[in-house]
Amino acid sequence: MTLGSLKHHEYNLGPILPNLAEGPQALSLAEQIATQLAESIINDEYAPGARIHEVAVSKEFQVSRGPVREALRILENAGLVTIQPRRGAIVSNLTVEEVDDTFEIRAVLVGLAARRLARNIASTDLAQIEERIARLQDLTTQADQDAARYVGISQELSFLLCAGTGSERLTSIVYSLFHQTIRYTRIGLSTPERRKTSAKTWAKLLANIQAGAEDEAEKTARELVGHSRAMAIETLRKEQRAD
Amino acid sequence: MTLGSLKHHEYNLGPILPNLAEGPQALSLAEQIATQLAESIINDEYAPGARIHEVAVSKEFQVSRGPVREALRILENAGLVTIQPRRGAIVSNLTVEEVDDTFEIRAVLVGLAARRLARNIASTDLAQIEERIARLQDLTTQADQDAARYVGISQELSFLLCAGTGSERLTSIVYSLFHQTIRYTRIGLSTPERRKTSAKTWAKLLANIQAGAEDEAEKTARELVGHSRAMAIETLRKEQRAD
DNA sequence: CTAACAAGTATTGTTGACATTGTGAATGAT
DNA sequence: ATCATTCACAATGTCAACAATACTTGTTAG
Structure with missing residues (x-):
């Protein structure tokens, strides 16, 4: 290797x-x-x-x-x-329950990051986030091989969100949780429809942050991760039944 | 040693x-x-x-x-x-900013624990939490030497809260964050007045959980940690100026 | 045929020595 | 006096061998 x-x-x-x-x-x-x-x-x-x-x-x-x-x-x-x-x-x-758990914890922490950014975000960070979200749109049409790339950009976005708050600690924890479930995130975002919903929520989050709406930004961020979570868990349970 | x-x-x-x-x-x-x-x-x-x-x-x-x-x-x-x-x-x-940061992350995670417990808590866990909160009241009258014991029980309460959700991951992270700032938590809860405010908030949190009020429980939990945080940071900044 | 047992093997736990890098004191120059 | 340089020492990084434990395989009794 x-x-x-x-x-x-x-x-x-x-x-x-x-x-x-x-x-x-x-x-x-x-x-x-x-x-x-x-x-x-x-x-x-x-x-x-x-x-x-x-x-x-x-x-x-x-x-x-x-x-x-x-x-x-x-x-x-x-x-x-x-x-x-x-x-x-x-x-x-991870068991299905642990995957679920990990997503929920990450949702709450990304929610915190979003809240902080809504309060105060550097314009350079904002620009980078905007650019990534624009790129997400392009990956919602084609077949399943886009999933990995989509998740890659999601990862970058999560990183930008956390790093933008200036908290190394938050970044480190969220990254750790992200990596622990990245396999399942890919599964969760495997279809174009699901990615479309996800991309829309990212756009909404961006709008909330730009508007400085702290409560809304936190809520949308939770929704965003919660969406991946629901999709991943659903697929996981199906797979489990197939065994 | x-x-x-x-x-x-x-x-x-x-x-x-x-x-x-x-x-x-x-x-x-x-x-x-x-x-x-x-x-x-x-x-x-x-x-x-x-x-x-x-x-x-x-x-x-x-x-x-x-x-x-x-x-x-x-x-x-x-x-x-x-x-x-x-x-x-x-x-x-930790720098003052990092202490602040650590408290805020913990607040959000304890908020998640509280929300989960409000949704569903085992009666045995509830009893243990009640017992600890009752004991907190006794440590709000005497002098500064109670602070360490008060923080000790706070630690137990945080543990019970997290463990009650069944999430080892959440428990582990919160514990880690707690220990990283335990020195400052002691500082923050050094006076009886501050401990009184803290104990009142714990009681409120318990009520929220028992009532099954998820949103309220999360909010109160954040308030609870936020209180320690504000007290600790205030004292830290004073100390810093004294140097 | 299964279950318990035993011996051998594979894997992790621990050690002490050696290699490499960081640190600080002493020396000398500006 | 202050700053840079050198050198010796101390601390961390790495290695290979040994010890202790876990696993597997083969055997035997039921």
Whole structure:
């Protein structure tokens, strides 16, 4: 596995591990490995529940197990893996209830970001958000392969929203929650109709922020994430019944 | 430093590192060390910004540096320390803005917990919450030394609120945010008057939850944390001016 | 055929040594 | 006196080997 081996998704923008890239200091081996593993997990190269063997990773990156163990702890921070003492690390495998839960928490936090931006937003941030929302419209017509790209831009938008508030903490948490359920977000936005509804809500959110309507902005943001959530859960339950 | 060496605060209830104690499996050395260090940090035995030297800790616990490094990563997850590559770990040292930010995020999340509980709460959880709120009243009369105990019960209440929703994720995040600012919460609730206001709001929140008033419960919960926040920030700014 | 057991293997936990990088004191120049 | 430079020391980063635990496979008894 190398840096350029992204499989079926290509968006690569935004910090995958927001806690890391804070200074110009060189990343340690552990952090480099964590970053690459994080990309692999987010790009579905590991199945949920799959075990991550320390020796396998250390061979792959040609390092000793020390940095690998540290990398796994970093990924645990990001919610991407679960570490069980003496049993190793597995790619986080959420139940339907946990997926639902994660979406709801994210909805509330994005709501907070929206509220803050409605109160006060920098014009440069606003412009970037506008540009992304315009691009969303173009991805609501074609077939399913647009889903991944749409979700990629959604991710950028979530990032811009949070980062625009100036809170690294909020950004970090929302990103973590986003990544934990990105697989299900893709599922939820798999049809053009669903993406159309989503894009409309994004536009409404933008209008609320521009109007400085704090309460409305928060509500719309919750609605926005809530929509993805409902779609994802619905599909998940169907899949579950099919098994 | 041993397990019984708590300095000036004694409340010890609730999981300090919620991510850990999930199974009956024996804790690894790293997790034991993380737990003890977390207690020390929360009990103000380390000053914010103080460096935590790996060798010092490894000597103190008579283990090698490997588990210590892992413990520090676990504490990073909990937001208690900050790790800078090649520069080591320091006890998290928040700016006034970051403290403010952390309180606001927690307010929103506790608001979500309150909303969920208003929708559906188990009678056993309700009873436990009632009991704690009753105890809060007793700590609003005496002098400043009650503050730590009051905050301890507040912590238990936050935990009961979150745990009552059944969301481990929410509980974990709120706990992390709580611990990150516990020092400032103590400062914020240092006078009996402030604790009286806080206790009244807790009672109101309980009433909202019992009445099943979701919107009101969320609002009151935000108010509750917002109160601590305002008090803490006010005191912090005063202190800052004094320097 | 299933269930319990046991031995062997694979994997994680821990250690101490070595390599690399950051830090601070001492020295010297401006 | 202040600032830059050098060098020694201290701290973190990494490694490979050993220890302890968990898992798997094969066996045997029921």
